[in-house]
Amino acid sequence: MATAPLSPAPIDYRHLVQDGRLHxxxxxxxxxxxxxxxxxxxxxxxxxxxxxxxPNQGDFVVRRVGSQSLVALRGKDGEVRVFYNRCPHRGxxxxxxxxxxxxRITCPYHAWTFALxxxxxxxxxxxxxxxxxxxxxxxxxxxxxxxxxxxxxxVNLIPNKLTLREHLGHATELIDALLGLSPTGRIQLSxxxxxxxxxxxxxxxxxxxxxxxxxxxxxxxxxxxxxxxxTVRDRKPTSPTRxxxxxxxxxxIDHASxxxxxxxxxxxxxxxxxxxxxxxxxxxxxxxxxxEDARRRLIEGPPHSMLFPNLSLAEMNxxxxxxISADTAVQYTCPVFLEGAEDLNARxxxxxEGAMGxxxxxxxxxxxxxxxxxxxxxxxxxxxxxxxxxxxxxxxLPNGVKLAGLMDETSQRGFWxxxxxxxxxxxxxxx
Amino acid sequence: xxxxxxxPAPASGIDxxxxxxxxxxxxxxxxxxxYDQWEALWTGEDALYWxxxxxxxxxxxxxxxxxxxxxxxxxxxxxxxxxxxxxxAPQSRLRRLISNIEVSxxxxxxxxxxxxxxxxxxxxxxxxxxxxxxxLLERVEDGFRIKRKIVNLVNCEEAIGNLAxxx
Ligand code: FES
Ligand SMILES: [Fe+2]
Numbered sequence: 039m040a041t042a043p044l045s046p047a048p049i050d051y052r053h054l055v056q057d058g059r060l061h062x063x064x065x066x067x068x069x070x071x072x073x074x075x076x077x078x079x080x081x082x083x084x085x086x087x088x089x090x091x092x093p094n095q096g097d098f099v100v101r102r103v104g105s106q107s108l109v110a111l112r113g114k115d116g117e118v119r120v121f122y123n124r125c126p127h128r129g130x131x132x133x134x135x136x137x138x139x140x141x142r143i144t145c146p147y148h149a150w151t152f153a154l155x156x157x158x159x160x161x162x163x164x165x166x167x168x169x170x171x172x173x174x175x176x177x178x179x180x181x182x183x184x185x186x187x188x189x190x191x192x193v194n195l196i197p198n199k200l201t202l203r204e205h206l207g208h209a210t211e212l213i214d215a216l217l218g219l220s221p222t223g224r225i226q227l228s229x230x231x232x233x234x235x236x237x238x239x240x241x242x243x244x245x246x247x248x249x250x251x252x253x254x255x256x257x258x259x260x261x262x263x264x265x266x267x268x269t270v271r272d273r274k275p276t277s278p279t280r281x282x283x284x285x286x287x288x289x290x291i292d293h294a295s296x297x298x299x300x301x302x303x304x305x306x307x308x309x310x311x312x313x314x315x316x317x318x319x320x321x322x323x324x325x326x327x328x329x330e331d332a333r334r335r336l337i338e339g340p341p342h343s344m345l346f347p348n349l350s351l352a353e354m355n356x357x358x359x360x361x362i363s364a365d366t367a368v369q370y371t372c373p374v375f376l377e378g379a380e381d382l383n384a385r386x387x388x389x390x391e392g393a394m395g396x397x398x399x400x401x402x403x404x405x406x407x408x409x410x411x412x413x414x415x416x417x418x419x420x421x422x423x424x425x426x427x428x429x430x431x432x433x434x435l436p437n438g439v440k441l442a443g444l445m446d447e448t449s450q451r452g453f454w455x456x457x458x459x460x461x462x463x464x465x466x467x468x469x
Numbered sequence: 470x471x472x473x474x475x476x477p478a479p480a481s482g483i484d485x486x487x488x489x490x491x492x493x494x495x496x497x498x499x500x501x502x503x504y505d506q507w508e509a510l511w512t513g514e515d516a517l518y519w520x521x522x523x524x525x526x527x528x529x530x531x532x533x534x535x536x537x538x539x540x541x542x543x544x545x546x547x548x549x550x551x552x553x554x555x556x557x558a559p560q561s562r563l564r565r566l567i568s569n570i571e572v573s574x575x576x577x578x579x580x581x582x583x584x585x586x587x588x589x590x591x592x593x594x595x596x597x598x599x600x601x602x603x604x605l606l607e608r609v610e611d612g613f614r615i616k617r618k619i620v621n622l623v624n625c626e627e628a629i630g631n632l633a634x635x636x
Contacts, residue, residue: 136626229532230522233628259554263547368628373532384529391536392544396632397520399548402556405631410555 048465049073055458057451058426062415065239071364077464078347078457079104080195083205085349085358086110086120089189090226096139096154102360103193108181109133110191111143113154118186120193121156121178132178143178152178188213189225190349205346208284208439212341215294216351219340220376221322227356229387231370232395238408240348240361241453243369246404247344247352248289248449250281251427256407260399266309267392267399272296275445283432283440283452287346287460291449293353294338307339307353308385319379340374344449346456354386355394365412369405371395425450485572488581491606491613492567496585499635500563507635508546511539512607512614518542519619520636523626534625534632549633556633562590563634565598578616579606589634598636599623 049070054061064070078084084103087110091099098111100123107123109132123132130147133140142159143152151160156178164173183194185202187210192202203210217223236243246252253273254261260268271293272279278299280292297306304320305311313320313336323332340353350357358370373390375383393400415423428446435441442448498507511518519528520535528536537545548554565587573580580603587598605617620636622629 229530230526232522232532232534233626235628235630237630256555259548259551262551264544267544371532387529387532388536388541391533392541395534396629397535397636399545402631402633403554406555406633 049461051458051462051465055454055461057455058424058429060423060425060454062417062421062423065242065412065415066364068364071239071361073461073464075104075361076196077461079361080106081198081464082347082460083185083192083194083198083200083202084347085190085345086184086193087118087191088225088227088356089118089186089191090224090228091137092118093228094139096141097137098133098140099137100133100135103195104361106195107131108193109143111154115155117155118184118191119154119156120181120184120191122181124179125150126158126176126179127161150176156180188217205286207286207288208437209286209288209343209345212284212288212290212343212345212351215338215341216374218335219323221319221326221378224377226375226377227372228375229373229390231358231372232390234369234371234394234396234401234405236367236369236405236408237365238367238405238412239364240359240367241457242408242411243359243367244344244347244350244453245450246408247350247357248281248291248342248453249447250279250291250444250449251447252404252407256403257400259403264399267389271306272300273444275443277444279444280441281444281446281449283442283448285438285452285456287453287456288344289449289452290341290343291444293342297337297339301337304333304336305339306337308382308389311385316379316381316385319376319382322378344453346453355390357394369401371401425454483572483574483579485570487612488572488579488606489567489570492570492581492583492604495615496565496567500565502549502557502560502563502634504546504549504635508543510613510615511542512616514539515616516542517617517619519617520632521619521621521625524621534622534629535620535636549635554633556631559591561631561634564588575605577605579608579613580604581606587636591631596630600625600636 054064086101086103086108087099092110092112095112095114098109101108108120109123110118110120112118125132125145127148127150130145132143132145149162150158153159158173158176181193181195182197185192187202187206217225257268277296279296282292283289304313341351342353343351348359354374356372356374360368362368371394373386396402425447428442428448432440432442432448440448495510516539518535518537519533521533549557565585567583567585569584571582582601582603584601589596600620600622603619604615606613607616
């Protein structure tokens, strides 16, 4: 007997995400996870790759966005295109390595061969196909929309109504701030990505990236072991550092507000190194921007931010969050090299290794706390997570950006209020 | 930088038994989280403890999971010694097997390559780690000191979990 297809009960995101509290199931429910992949990652804009990762024609990287495997590839014309990593013939995976270089893409199954711009250029025994078969219809499938800002390439798989610029909103200022630390305005993500498996929900990583409350506790062991490496900034509740909610789910911890207030020395953001030890970089910055503006940039440093949904400009690192399942994610970390700053880049590389990834003296402990939190929220009670620290005390700027104290949960609430709009909005549309 | 330090043929005149015993001793100190004793196996300066993300990687341009010089190594140990490094509190229960040991004499010291498999038990999860380790050892009066240790994990190109213990 035929039965009607099951339509799952709608999930009430306006109930699960409240202004100062969240329902624990948001981190554990596989049905919510599946909807997030579709609604946030496939229907929204997601970061996929940086232009500098694939500098030469034929360079490619394979990336996962939501549940989809994508190939970002530089063509002979110098253009980057993003295709689904799926052969149009019978579906085999085309690129099996995380990155590489190929003059053309040949499928391992029946050797259909594609040019770097996606055209099908050859297949064995083509004449055996019916007369209406056309190679022109059987090329690689590009993603529906791609766009970039500052070399950061984003994709939107199921078209929405927003331009990338509208999605990024004020977050373009964060990208500008990072690029503005480079004497040429360009960065290079060429050092490869640490891949760190986290046994926690992807949103916990998002929240922790812009959490100004946990550092003295979670990172107490590093602060005790190596104070200068752990922090040269003020982490007290009275710190002038602000957290900011930019809207559209983007947020940051604005360490520059602390550095500006101190206004004493350059490079607090890279261990307070003596500028005399970075002559090449300092010289190039002075030449590029003039001594006064260069000084401001070198005092303020890079952003510490989370761009909705998966890209973190994490000071001199880029971090990308890849959801795997409700309780697993992979965090990718790549140090940011600045073009024309070899002396700083060497330092940035070693600092990345010290702090980040599965053995990092900082992030391994964040990962551990994420895992403990994941295990914790699996318990049914107390059901709600409290996220109201500093609520109602934010300063709202004329442009809508909200400012709050270093330890306030304003940044997380910024993420969640956009999450609620996106997730509830898509539910309401289908009802 | 090439990964292997071995000469084409094993050198004679090295007390390979002593080298083996040194590796087994080091393994036990790591398994049992005897952090200070393990640190004492290292040379005073010029040390390198390297866990690359790719075999044959160039560590001056590519990011590694661990690339510790002597001061960084000391920091790592100090952090573990606090007892509140969350990713090792509780500590992993570890036991590793060292095998396929090949030894040769080089200009820099005694080069040793070996395979390991390591079983980790932590919080209800058993994890298998494996790889090939290159040691460069310096002879000292009471045995050897580690000048360089490179650990090539078999899964170094995959996403890996908590590596806060000593590998
Ligand atoms: S599936 Fe790719 S050529 Fe057949
Ligand atoms: Fe942290």
